[in-house]
Amino acid sequence: MIDRAVAGRVQPDTTDLGPGDDAAVVRAADGRVVVSSDMLVQGRHFRFDWSTPEQVGRKAAAQNAADIASMGAWPTAFLVSLGCPPDTPIRVADALSEGIWAEASALGAGVVGGDTVQSDQVVLSLTVLGDLRGRDAVLRAGARPGDQVAVTGRLGWSAAGLALLVADNRDFPELVDAHRVPTPPYRRGPDAAEAGATAMTDNSDGLVADLGHLCAASGVRVDLDPAALTPDPPLRAAAQTLGVDPSAWVLTGGEDHSLLATFPRGAALPDGWRRIGVVRAGAGVTVGGRAWSGSGGWQSFG
Amino acid sequence: MIDRAVAGRVQPDTTDLGPGDDAAVVRAADGRVVVSSDMLVQGRHFRFDWSTPEQVGRKAAAQNAADIASMGAWPTAFLVSLGCPPDTPIRVADALSEGIWAEASALGAGVVGGDTVQSDQVVLSLTVLGDLRGRDAVLRAGARPGDQVAVTGRLGWSAAGLALLVADNRDFPELVDAHRVPTPPYRRGPDAAEAGATAMTDNSDGLVADLGHLCAASGVRVDLDPAALTPDPPLRAAAQTLGVDPSAWVLTGGEDHSLLATFPRGAALPDGWRRIGVVRAGAGVTVGGRAWSGSGGWQSFG
Numbered sequence: 001m002i003d004r005a006v007a008g009r010v011q012p013d014t015t016d017l018g019p020g021d022d023a024a025v026v027r028a029a030d031g032r033v034v035v036s037s038d039m040l041v042q043g044r045h046f047r048f049d050w051s052t053p054e055q056v057g058r059k060a061a062a063q064n065a066a067d068i069a070s071m072g073a074w075p076t077a078f079l080v081s082l083g084c085p086p087d088t089p090i091r092v093a094d095a096l097s098e099g100i101w102a103e104a105s106a107l108g109a110g111v112v113g114g115d116t117v118q119s120d121q122v123v124l125s126l127t128v129l130g131d132l133r134g135r136d137a138v139l140r141a142g143a144r145p146g147d148q149v150a151v152t153g154r155l156g157w158s159a160a161g162l163a164l165l166v167a168d169n170r171d172f173p174e175l176v177d178a179h180r181v182p183t184p185p186y187r188r189g190p191d192a193a194e195a196g197a198t199a200m201t202d203n204s205d206g207l208v209a210d211l212g213h214l215c216a217a218s219g220v221r222v223d224l225d226p227a228a229l230t231p232d233p234p235l236r237a238a239a240q241t242l243g244v245d246p247s248a249w250v251l252t253g254g255e256d257h258s259l260l261a262t263f264p265r266g267a268a269l270p271d272g273w274r275r276i277g278v279v280r281a282g283a284g285v286t287v288g289g290r291a292w293s294g295s296g297g298w299q300s301f302g
Numbered sequence: 303m304i305d306r307a308v309a310g311r312v313q314p315d316t317t318d319l320g321p322g323d324d325a326a327v328v329r330a331a332d333g334r335v336v337v338s339s340d341m342l343v344q345g346r347h348f349r350f351d352w353s354t355p356e357q358v359g360r361k362a363a364a365q366n367a368a369d370i371a372s373m374g375a376w377p378t379a380f381l382v383s384l385g386c387p388p389d390t391p392i393r394v395a396d397a398l399s400e401g402i403w404a405e406a407s408a409l410g411a412g413v414v415g416g417d418t419v420q421s422d423q424v425v426l427s428l429t430v431l432g433d434l435r436g437r438d439a440v441l442r443a444g445a446r447p448g449d450q451v452a453v454t455g456r457l458g459w460s461a462a463g464l465a466l467l468v469a470d471n472r473d474f475p476e477l478v479d480a481h482r483v484p485t486p487p488y489r490r491g492p493d494a495a496e497a498g499a500t501a502m503t504d505n506s507d508g509l510v511a512d513l514g515h516l517c518a519a520s521g522v523r524v525d526l527d528p529a530a531l532t533p534d535p536p537l538r539a540a541a542q543t544l545g546v547d548p549s550a551w552v553l554t555g556g557e558d559h560s561l562l563a564t565f566p567r568g569a570a571l572p573d574g575w576r577r578i579g580v581v582r583a584g585a586g587v588t589v590g591g592r593a594w595s596g597s598g599g600w601q602s603f604g
Contacts (some may be wrong), residue, residue, distance in 0.1 A: 016334055017439060021504055022369040023432065024336035025439050028330035032318060036325035037429060039383035039417045042376040081341040081427050115341045115427075125383050125417075125427035129340060130325065137319060137327050145315070201324055218324070 001013040001094065004090070005080075005097040011110040014076040014131070024112035026077045026129055034130035035138065036067035042122035051166050053092045056077040057099020060124050060158035063204060065107055066184040066257035070129035070202040072138040072193025073111040075186070078188060079127040085117030109187060135193050140217035140262070147262040149222050149277035150269050152188040155207060156231060156246065159253025160238050172238045188272050192261045195270040200261040206252040208292050210260055211285045218262075221282030223289055224251075226278040253290060306392070307399040311443050313412040316378040316433070326414035328379045328431055336432035336439065338369040344424035352467050355394045357482040359401020360425050365506060367409055368486035368559035370432035372504040374440040374495025377411040377488070382428040385408075385421030391431045398426065409444025409488060442519035445501040445564040451524050451579035452571050454490040454561050456480060456532060458508060458548065462540050474540045486559035493572040494563045502563040508554040510594050512562055520564075523584030526553075526590055530578040553594060 006019045017025035026033070038060065040046060046056045065075040080100055082093065095284050097111075100145060104111050109128070143149075161179025162171055184202065192200055199218055207229075211222045229247035231239070239246035262279055285292060312352055319327035328335070339364065342348060348358045367377040382402055383396065399413075406413050411430070445451075464592045465479025466474055486504065494502055501520055505512050507532075513524045533541065533548035541548035565571060587594060 017441070021439075021441050021443075022372045023336045023430075023439075025373070025434070026335050026337060027333060028335045029333055031329060031331055031333055033328050033330045033335045033431065034325045035328060035379070035381060035414050035415060035431065037381040037383050037427070037430075039385055039422045039425075039427060041385055041419055044420055068396075071327070072322045077337070079337060079429055080340040081339045083341055084342055084533055093380045100448060113337060114339050117341045117343055118346055119343045119423060121422050123341075123385055123421060123425050123427075125339070125341060125379055125425075126339075129335065129337065132327070137323075137325075139319070139323050141323075163575070291563040294322070 004089070004094055007301060009111065009209050012108050015110040015112055018110060019113050020290070021068055028111060028131065029200035030132060030134045032072040032132060034068055034071050034128065034132055036064060037125065037127045038064045040124045040234065041112025051180045053095035054099035057096040057189045058103045058181045060126050061100045062182050062184055063257055064126040064128040065103065065186060066202040066204070068187040069184060069189030070259055071130065072135055072190050072200065073130035073132045074190060075107045075128050075130045077110050077112045077129045078104050080111055080114035081125040083117045083123035085120060086118055088122065105265055113275050137198040138193045138197050140199055140201050140214045143214060143218035143220050143238055143262040145220055145279050145281045146265040147279040148197050148265060148267065148275050149224070149279060150273040150275050152272045153185040153254045154248030155203070155229070155258060156235050156253040156256070158182055158255040159249040160235050160246070163242060163244065164238060167242055169241065171217055171241065172234055175234055175238055177293045179255065182255060182257045185259060185272060188270065189259055191270040192259065192273065196267055197261040200259060203256050203260055204254050206254040207255070208251050208285045214260065215284055221260065221280040222277055222285045224277040224278050224285065224287045226288045227273065251287065306396060311403060314410050314597045317412040317414055320412060322417050324572050328414060329349065332434060332436045334432055334434060336370055336373050336375040337428045337429065338366060339427065340366045341555065342426045344431045353482045355397035356401035359398040360405045360483045362428050363402045363405035364484050364486055366428040366507070367488060367557055368504040371486060371488040371491030372502050373432065374437055374492050374502065374560055375434045376431035376492060377430050377432045379408045379431045380406050381410050382413055382416035383423035383427040384416065387422060388420055390424065394577065413595055434577040440495045440499050440502040442501055442503050442516045445464050445516060445522050445581045446518035447522055447581050447583045448567040449500055449564040449581040450567060450569065450571070451526070451564055451581060452575040452577050454574045455487040456558045456560055457505070457531070458537050458551030458555040459560070460484055460557035461551040462537050462548070465544060465546065466540060469544055471543065474536055477536055477540055481557065484557060484559045487561060487574060488573050490572065491561055494561065494575065497565065497572040498569055499563040499565055502561060505558050505560045505562055506556050508556040511556070512555050513587045516562065517586055523582045524579055524580065524587050526579040526587065526589045528590045530576065553589065
């Protein structure tokens with residue numbers, strides 16, 4: 001299975017030694033490596049009746065790489081461990097690998113190692129390495145009162161897509177696709193770092209939840225501007241069909257892996273970033289100055 | 303759970319940024335990072351009726367770190383992803399974490415990140431980073447005919463311990479402990495690299511199996527010297543009790559995570575290494591010039 005996953009793959013220049021030995025060797029040109037791991041479990045994080053194995057692989061790599069982008073870094077290499085039942089068709093493992101490689105290749109990254117074991121459920125565990133290219137990492141803990149709060153990427157699309165899948169509604173394929181395969185605006189993470197972002201994270205658990213983590217780390221409050229959070233037209237249309245409030249998707253929908261950052265007051269936002277609020281003294285996230293009364297976001301361990 | 307795993311832990315100097323943000327930042331002083339991942343599944347790779355969760359954690363970290371040592375490198379940081387059922391007692395997760403930290407700390411490494419998710423079985427996925435300290439990695443593919451074959455560390459102890467656990471025999475605690483928590487001779491990996499080892503790997507699947515991988519990668523045959531592979535006294539005693547042949551443990555028992563390397567003909571072996579055979583032209587592993595007729599080793603995906 002490992003041989004099939006690596007055969008014929010082209011590694012980037014940053015891969016000094018790819019898969020096949022006891023360990024891989026990856027370049028870390030500036031003397032540091034940024035690193036993050038994610039674990040995805042079948043039935044909890046993905047369903048093969050909702051997504052193809054290739055989509056699951058792409059999503060796994062995308063959410064993992066978004067954590068690197070949100071530090072202001074570039075992904076260089078993935079390691080992929082796969083647990084699966086012995087009766088898993090080889091085409092499923094191949095397609096998972098294909099999806100991971102597709103996302104990695106688009107990022108200029110390699111898949112350099114991993115493990116394959118037998119388990120009752122399909123479990124996918126990814127680790128991604130990244131390169132800060134000499135810059136400081138942008139942490140969650142740098143926002144200061146007065147900073148602008150900005151986002152790049154979609155808000156609520158993945159949650160809307162999930163709601164449509166649950167309702168078995170096929171009328172909004174662009175939203176369902178956004179749930180199946182998020183498209184994090186990777187390069188805008190390093191752009192934000194270059195532009196002086198004071199704090200950054202990615203939207204994995206929902207806007208209010210992830211900004212809440214940023215607020216806690218920075219010791220500040222974020223006040224979101226409701227006028228800047230108007231749901232995108234497809235969300236409004238889908239919400240009307242389903243009879244729900246699309247604002248909840250925007251405020252609490254996770255898994256879009258958009259990037260959230262704070263920038264100094266008055267700083268010009270880099271390309272693709274839009275202002276959605278302001279940092280204040282205090283704690284927590286408010287919307288138009290008021291506490292958000294809905295759920296805080298998606299919890300992976302409920 | 304993640305908070306509990308990281309609270310009060312001391313990170314080494316190589317950890318620029320530890321857990322708690324979207325990603326960690328680890329030093330890679332020579333501009334490269336060695337990296338390897340392992341996945342362990344309850345019921346297949348460990349059993350909580352045979353090992354404490356702390357022992358499982360130690361073993362997971364040890365087998366992961368042995369892959370770094372066998373490249374000639376030093377472990378610097380671990381990432382740990384844990385999947386577990388919602389009714390898993392918090393003390394189990396704490397003890398797993400404690401075991402991983404114990405092994406990491408003994409190595410001077412940190413635990414810098416990971417993930418925690420819900421799954422049906424306990425699944426532990428580790429990634430370890432390492433530092434080559436300016437030297438080339440020692441690959442499996444460097445052995446040349448005429449080289450000495452050498453080992454450092456135990457052979458067959460873990461397999462003997464497993465056989466005793468299966469037989470519910472408690473008379474050889476040192477062997478059972480060796481199965482529960484392997485003690486890879488980590489520092490002898492970099493020693494071997496310094497001494498000019500031409501190829502190296504760790505004994506995770508069994509002597510014949512792992513040397514077979516080295517032979518395949520190097521395009522050579524290894525001929526083992528039976529006189530150098532006499533089972534250690536506790537193995538002989540345990541084998542007598544169980545009525546089995548201890549040579550099978552020595553030749554095919556995995557999970558000791560001893561290190562196996564080849565050195566140039568005539569080179570003095572570094573401290574702790576002992577000669578067990580010679581590299582010849584050809585393919586595969588022979589014992590005293592003859593094909594080994596037993597099983598090749600332990601397969602994690604049978």
